[in-house]
Amino acid sequence: MATRALLAVVTASPPRMIQIKASTFSSSLKFQRHITTIGRCFSSDTNPSVLQPPDVSRLAETARISLTPSEIEECGAKIRQVIDWFGQLQQVDVSSVEPAIRAEMEGGNLREDAPETFENRESIRASIPRFDEVYLKVPKVLNKE
Amino acid sequence: MSTTLFRTIQPNHFTLLTTALLRTRTKTSRHISVRCQTSTTTQQPRTSAPKNHGSNKLDEILKDYEAVIGIETHVQLSTSTKAFCSCPNSYGSHPNTSICPVCMGLPGALPVLSSKVVDFGVRLGLALNCSLSLKSKFDRKQYFYPDLPKGYQISQFDVPIASGGYVDVDIPLEFGGGHRRFGITRVHMEEDAGKLLHSDAGDYSQAMIVDLNRAGVPLLEIVSEPDMRSGVEAAEYGSEMQRIVRYLGVSNGNMQEGSLRCDVNISIRPIGQAEFGTKVEIKNLNAFSAMSRAIDYEITRQALLYNQGQADKIVTETRLWDEGAQKTVTMRKKEGLADYRYFPEPDLPEVILTQEYVDSIRASLPELPEAKRRRYEAMGLGIQDVLFLANDVSVAEYFDEVIGKGADVKSAANWLMSDIAAYLKNEELSISDVKLTPHELAELIAAIKDETISGKIGKQILFELLAKGGTVQGMIKEKDLITDPVEIEKMIMKVISESPKQLEQYRSGKTKLQGFFAGQVMKMSKGKANPALLNKILLEKLNAKE
Numbered sequence: 206m207a208t209r210a211l212l213a214v215v216t217a218s219p220p221r222m223i224q225i226k227a228s229t230f231s232s233s234l235k236f237q238r239h240i241t242t243i244g245r246c247f248s249s250d251t252n253p254s255v256l257q258p259p260d261v262s263r264l265a266e267t268a269r270i271s272l273t274p275s276e277i278e279e280c281g282a283k284i285r286q287v288i289d290w291f292g293q294l295q296q297v298d299v300s301s302v303e304p305a306i307r308a309e310m311e312g313g314n315l316r317e318d319a320p321e322t323f324e325n326r327e328s329i330r331a332s333i334p335r336f337d338e339v340y341l342k343v344p345k346v347l348n349k350e
Numbered sequence: 351m352s353t354t355l356f357r358t359i360q361p362n363h364f365t366l367l368t369t370a371l372l373r374t375r376t377k378t379s380r381h382i383s384v385r386c387q388t389s390t391t392t393q394q395p396r397t398s399a400p401k402n403h404g405s406n407k408l409d410e411i412l413k414d415y416e417a418v419i420g421i422e423t424h425v426q427l428s429t430s431t432k433a434f435c436s437c438p439n440s441y442g443s444h445p446n447t448s449i450c451p452v453c454m455g456l457p458g459a460l461p462v463l464s465s466k467v468v469d470f471g472v473r474l475g476l477a478l479n480c481s482l483s484l485k486s487k488f489d490r491k492q493y494f495y496p497d498l499p500k501g502y503q504i505s506q507f508d509v510p511i512a513s514g515g516y517v518d519v520d521i522p523l524e525f526g527g528g529h530r531r532f533g534i535t536r537v538h539m540e541e542d543a544g545k546l547l548h549s550d551a552g553d554y555s556q557a558m559i560v561d562l563n564r565a566g567v568p569l570l571e572i573v574s575e576p577d578m579r580s581g582v583e584a585a586e587y588g589s590e591m592q593r594i595v596r597y598l599g600v601s602n603g604n605m606q607e608g609s610l611r612c613d614v615n616i617s618i619r620p621i622g623q624a625e626f627g628t629k630v631e632i633k634n635l636n637a638f639s640a641m642s643r644a645i646d647y648e649i650t651r652q653a654l655l656y657n658q659g660q661a662d663k664i665v666t667e668t669r670l671w672d673e674g675a676q677k678t679v680t681m682r683k684k685e686g687l688a689d690y691r692y693f694p695e696p697d698l699p700e701v702i703l704t705q706e707y708v709d710s711i712r713a714s715l716p717e718l719p720e721a722k723r724r725r726y727e728a729m730g731l732g733i734q735d736v737l738f739l740a741n742d743v744s745v746a747e748y749f750d751e752v753i754g755k756g757a758d759v760k761s762a763a764n765w766l767m768s769d770i771a772a773y774l775k776n777e778e779l780s781i782s783d784v785k786l787t788p789h790e791l792a793e794l795i796a797a798i799k800d801e802t803i804s805g806k807i808g809k810q811i812l813f814e815l816l817a818k819g820g821t822v823q824g825m826i827k828e829k830d831l832i833t834d835p836v837e838i839e840k841m842i843m844k845v846i847s848e849s850p851k852q853l854e855q856y857r858s859g860k861t862k863l864q865g866f867f868a869g870q871v872m873k874m875s876k877g878k879a880n881p882a883l884l885n886k887i888l889l890e891k892l893n894a895k896e
């Protein structure tokens with residue numbers, strides 16, 4: 206949840222954003238080497254103006270997280286700190302640096318188009334709360350657009 | 351609503367087998383050079399709407415209003431695996447079996463892009479005359495829906511793999527004809543969501559069911575410029591997308607299975623007005639004929655609201671095409687633009703293409719529909735023949751093989767469009783199922799041309815070869831039999847009258863002598879008498895009482 210909230214903050218903070226994601230490993234599953242990424246995305250608006258304070262209620266809503274008023278207060282201060290830190294990063298003069306669309310990674314790691322069935326599908330299915338025979342059962346969708 | 355509006359398009363128009371209509375028209379229009387005629391129209395600024403739908407009511411409307419239509423096409427790729435994991439990509443598998451931590455978005459799972467998706471993206475981008483981004487990237491598009499296990503879709507937002515292209519189409523003659531060029535804004539790679547279905551169970555209204563096999567299956571989304579002006583143009587654009595993906599082999603382009611999905615954006619504006627009107631989206635279009643009718647319906651609906659001074663009732667919304675009622679109905683109104691909170695996908699590196707790689711794919715591209723049409727036209731075929739032959743890639747390949755064997759171009763086109771098409775339709779077969787090889791069709795055409803056989807015999811041979819296979823030479827040998835009973839009877843009577851002794855022996859019980867008589871007759875016909883007919887008539891004559 207913390208990561209998701211952070212992402213929500215970051216993506217809601219134009220014009221220039223730096224986002225950090227560190228997702229967790231799970232030893233039960235088969236994975237590749239994890240890469241921590243610092244990506245930079247340039248907006249057309251180049252004015253590195255002061256970042257707006259977070260609207261925690263709205264952020265929680267867009268991330269579909271329910272927060273109590275005290276949690277909102279608590280989160281608000283923490284998120285504010287993070288944003289201030291981004292504010293500091295934005296003061297770095299990057300005018301001489303060519304924009305990168307993505308941070309450097311060990312590229313070229315494409316996969317062959319060879320199908321392989323994931324062995325432990327049952328453990329995924331076991332975590333699904335409700336089934337209607339072979340289908341997942343979900344509540345009827347009420348559109349929230 | 352006017353029914354004439356909906357009669358404008360033959361339901362089967364875009365399928366291979368609507369030949370009857372095309373055939374009759376070809377004869378009268380063969381000598382009209384459609385391409386030259388209409389390329390001028392394309393260059394001129396449009397002062398009035400194209401008259402290519404055949405409806406008076408719509409014509410009336412289009413005197414005052416212009417429709418502006420853009421199309422988003424989702425193409426499901428025929429890869430063996432999903433876009434970012436090795437789960438099998440197979441339509442119709444047992445529900446919820448093609449899943450893994452990556453496509454289910456489990457924590458820590460990392461996506462790895464399939465090289466084939468890039469390959470297909472480059473192919474389609476080049477086929478649509480786009481510029482390719484040698485560096486592109488993936489982004490997360492975030493929304494919450496039960497068919498989207500990760501809570502976001504991996505897509506390409508601000509740097510798509512291909513952009514700024516165009517596609518050329520020919521409007522069929524019965525819709526006014528002409529050549530049009532429509533802009534392609536972009537092509538980008540993304541993943542599909544799962545399939546959300548209504549439950550058959552009693553609690554239908556309370557629950558929905560989900561199959562996640564499709565979640566993570568690779569898509570290419572093609573976004574057009576708002577260049578179409580009528581339902582017919584939009585349907586022709588859609589058909590061309592289908593032809594192109596099939597020619598390229600990147601997708602089966604099947605609309606019923608959802609492998610090719612078109613969403614239409616449409617607005618109308620008074621002619622001369624620069625600003626666009628309010629844009630309405632139409633979904634649930636599972637055939638090009640439905641697309642055409644839905645658009646013409648929507649143009650009429652919006653124009654009516656304008657005329658009644660109720661333009662404010664045209665709102666930004668998504669409408670569904672109701673095939674039963676033949677009208678569009680509101681699905682959901684959009685309040686403000688959805689905030690997808692796009693951001694760069696941190697788990698995927700940028701997609702880097704080398705110029706060498708792009709060039710090698712460009713060199714491997716097949717001849718595309720537009721190039722084929724222009725080549726067929728240059729060979730002297732009429733536009734209806736051209737459109738028919740180039741419509742289906744397997745028909746086009748078959749035709750190319752036949753004429754590659756030196757067959758007369760016009761005859762080859764005629765056989766394919768008339769008798770062979772009719773046979774395929776009756777037998778519910780496709781051209782790749784028939785036993786008649788392109789080589790033998792070329793032989794048949796040659797045999798008729800040099801008068802080795804008559805057209806009538808040629809047709810008989812055609813149908814036998816279609817059903818049973820074999821060679822034209824073999825069939826001609828068979829067909830050379832003397833099948834005229836009168837002629838055979840004459841020969842029999844001659845043999846009998848020349849052999850009174852054998853006849854007497856036969857009639858006194860030595861029936862084995864039938865073989866003697868048959869041999870004599872066959873000898874007389876130089877082996878060409880039809881044996882079955884010969885024996886039948888011979889028996890009658892031998893056994894006849896005086």
Ligand SMILES: [Zn+2]
Pocket residue numbers: 432435436437448449450451452453454566
């Ligand atoms: Zn998977």
